[in-house]
Amino acid sequence: MPHIHSLRVYYEDTDMAGIVYYANYLKFIERGRSEWVRNLGVDQNAMKDEQGIVFAVRRVEADYLAPARLDDLLDVETRMAEVKGASFVMEQRVLRAEQVLFVARVVVATMTTDGRPVRIPADIRARM
Numbered sequence: 001m002p003h004i005h006s007l008r009v010y011y012e013d014t015d016m017a018g019i020v021y022y023a024n025y026l027k028f029i030e031r032g033r034s035e036w037v038r039n040l041g042v043d044q045n046a047m048k049d050e051q052g053i054v055f056a057v058r059r060v061e062a063d064y065l066a067p068a069r070l071d072d073l074l075d076v077e078t079r080m081a082e083v084k085g086a087s088f089v090m091e092q093r094v095l096r097a098e099q100v101l102f103v104a105r106v107v108v109a110t111m112t113t114d115g116r117p118v119r120i121p122a123d124i125r126a127r128m
């Protein structure tokens with residue numbers, strides 16, 4: 001079951017043509033992933049402070065299918081695709097009503113604060 005995060009397109013999100021600037025879709029899906037993690041009950045600040053572990057995007061594959069525009073109400077749909085030892089893969093879509101505007105596959109690495117890979121903690125893996 002996907003997690004849904006709703007947002008509205010503001011003027012600051014658009015380019016001179018009045019459509020969402022391509023890089024802002026990455027911000028939208030980041031918010032969706034952050035809310036997904038929060039919804040799991042994971043406090044990323046505590047995870048960093050107490051365990052020295054952080055999540056970092058390692059790879060993004062993205063397809064831009066149709067433009068979003070000023071004042072559009074969008075839904076960012078986030079779902080788990082795969083969990084590995086020290087990483088996981090998310091599939092995300094940005095929709096306006098039923099129309100899919102953007103799709104992405106995001107590989108997220110779990111690492112120490114000094115950048116070394118580390119296994120996903122067992123309690124977090126169980127929630128995923």
